[in-house]
Amino acid sequence: MSEILGVDGLTVRLPNGAAVVDGVSFALRRGETFALLGESGCGKSVTALSLMRLLPDGVRVAGGAVRLGDSDVLTLPEREMCAVRGGRLAMIFQEPGLSLNPVLTVGRQIAEVLELHGGDQASVQAETVEAGGCSRARLDQSGEVGIEVEQRCIELLTQVGIPDAPRRIHEYPFQLSGGMKQRVMIAMALAGAPGVLIADEPTTALDVTIQAQVLQLLRDTQAESGMAMLLITHDLGVVAEMAHQVAVMYAGQIVERASRQQLFTQPLHPYTRKLFAALPDARRGAAPLEAIPGNVPTPDAMPPGCRFAPRCDRAWALCHERAPEWREVDGQGVRCHLYAPEGAGREQGEAAGAAEPGFYPAPDSRSHTLLEVSNLQVHFPIRRGVLQRQVGVVRAVDGVSLEIGAGRTLALVGESGCGKTTAGKAMLQLIAPTAGSVRFGGQELIGLSAQALRAQRAGMQMVFQDPYASLNPRMRVAEILDEGMAALGVGGDSAARQGLMDALMEQVGLSAAAKWRYPHEFSGGQRQRIAIARALAVNPQLLICDEPTSALDVSVQAQILNLLRALQQELELSYLFITHNLAVVEYLAHEVCVMYLGRIVERGATAEVLGAPRHPYTQALLSAVPRVDGGSGQVIRLAGEMPSPAHPPQGCHFHPRCPQAMTICRETYPGETALGGTQRVHCHLYAESVGRAGD
């Protein structure tokens, strides 16, 4: 296989001189996917952008070479570089929602690439040129495209799996869903028939079922065109599914390079091994995750020796003094002293005692019910017309019932927009429910006066997804913690509260002195700890956690998950855990409810539901999650996307996407069927009258 893109000793510096990418080298070969794996801030995106020469203002390449064919991309004149971008080197980005021009039609945006890089569509270019300046002007102003170009746009959109392409090319990005926007981005990248496609976290912003569709599309396109792909990701599962070669990046350097096979069977670098160990997984049972202590160092404060040394449990004196060299071991490259002559004898044997303090067995299921929600509904009115009459409703939450026992964790799982967050907020009475009942410790919350509600609020607290947005940047941590306690009259006088705060900080794994700092002085993981401390400050019995780890890196996620589990043991806390991450559910939850379009479609003990999912949606959801152990089962690919909750489909909400839909599914919504054990499901396949016909 021939090398198509070679990167040699690439170094990129920030305006202040700090190197964010430091001597990175790798090579892409035709038809191969090369994955660049690493946590946020390790320099993956900067590496990709410097290959395209699209670095942000002030950030510059300080050394190295990027060979593309026989030219060095880094020294090409800007004019020639324009021909390379979008032509031989194309790129797609993480946020499809932000990466398309909002005021130009999809067709116009694809046509632009066709006009720039005619390539094998020479006829297209000839046609536009012949038509002359006049037609060019028309293209630009009206946002419409010439016939030939339009034809090619439709072909491309069809190729990336967008139904009804002739209509879609006249639409604007906001009219498409997230998954479709990413398909358009891919179509745009393919339009220039590139030799290399750089994909920067192409599926991170998408739901798992949509992620599965997009990854499949990328694989198919690659097989067809033979292009090389540089896939940037933080997700080991995506690597397992896509990559041929993998490089692991840490703090601006590649610390390990291997084939997928080698990396997954025998990771060499201690960091890589830790990444695997930090992944939540049901098979671990009650054992804590191996969190990597601390955080990724910032570029202006790199440790002098090995950059991983402060967090590495294998480090010894040499590691803190001298940076390790790059070394090849059986075709696998690694940057670690363990594999140098000086480390001889050390690489064998596992590190001792990495686990955090011990865990106690989970409280048993006979515990009393703490929160009981029945038939909860939240409908948002849609208003229109001169008088703002209500013309319809968005059924964000449409009849959700669940119970959480004291000291237990219930996970509410579903894709974005299914109503998870709204349901959580409605239970806390942060949004007024339209109907239903929420009983907390036997007390009905709906209809309580504001004052009576405040008394109950101390019992249930919420932890939000984004630790950056949920803490007031102008308040010290101590003030943030004190605010809630003072408001709810918890913790006695202010001196007593200071003492409580210190204890809280220690409890969430921060030093007591840190309470005098401001939120921006903490890392993402630490901020989430503060958010948890704030919630705990008022002695709640129940925490509603809305995606508390989805903004965090895997190694930090593990710290937070371990913390939540330890706190549960210690304080007999109950959790309602709102998430889309099934691995987290497996690790943390006793019971799980799977939500689709405002309703719970399957529920039961975690082991039962995730071990033997019965609802076709749960089955598809589970099979769509990329697994580290590689394609263990056949992936059920769902067509299409979740419909709008303003217009739920007739009958079973899932029938337009369900691979097993029957006639009755189009007519009536299935009732609940108990399946033995704790598992319950809403699906006609299991209803008594139909029997198990479709199973």
Add this chain to the structure above:
Amino acid sequence: MLAYLIRRLLYAIPILVGVNLLTFALFFVVNTPDDMARMQLGIKRVTPEAIEKWKAQHGYDKPLLFNAQAAGVEKFTETIFVERSVSMFAFDFGYSDDGRSISREIGTRMWPSLAIALPNFFVGLALYITFALLMTLFRGTALDVAGVALCVVLMSISSLFYIIGGQFLVSKLWHWVPISGYAPGLDGLKFLVLPVIIGVIGGIGGNARWYRTIFLEEVNKDYVRTARAKGLSEIKVLFRHVLKNALIPILTGVVVVIPLLFMGSLLTESFFGIPGLGSYTIDAINMQDFNIVRAMVFLGSVLYIVGLILTDISYTLVDPRVRLQ
């Protein structure tokens, strides 16, 4: 969209009544009908009878807001406020204290105002956008820094200085154009050049800097990176992608003032002796002519509301996200 416009128009009514009431209150707090009569009659002939007579003639002999003598609804309608306000909603502004029809006056005076305000607005807009685009294209370089510095300098100078300095240099020293005055038609051109140029220069600093900020914010967005990744040159990126998006906040920000162009500029018109609505208003304030002041405030509010509605319409024209929803 139509429903939306109707709703906006309905909302406008209470706003206009409120504005009217406020002007009314402010004006009569400083200036009672008796004061007006004295001012109009001159010092010598002021006897209580003369004042009463003047008030009766000019319709100021009723209570201001509440008529205790009248019965029923007339308690409210038989007042100066209602008598003077209701007709205004039919754009009948009545007569000024010197007996001329205000509506007719507005009809003739708006043309000189427009003759200055329109070119000022459009030339200015084009110039500011071009200047801001250039600074954006050369962002981070010495040219950009120099441009911003120039803006800050131009911004910190008072507009009075531009007017007086301009009149002194161009008219007094160089005798290129007359110092002030106005003539209708093409003859008037020589009177318009200087005020327009000075108006445009006076606005460069603030506007170009503001537009530059909008452009810079836009330039750093993800979709612009996508456009560059396609292989477009920086100029094409600016013109095809950034410009259209940045024009949304710029246009919608300026559309609101378009109707107000009718009202002219108080400062420029009085300094250049332009017989427009701006100088009309200033003179009326000096003369304490309530009818004119109130008519102008009312007209200003109406035009502002029209501007807001035009802003909403312009959104739907330039932004497909609004248009198609």
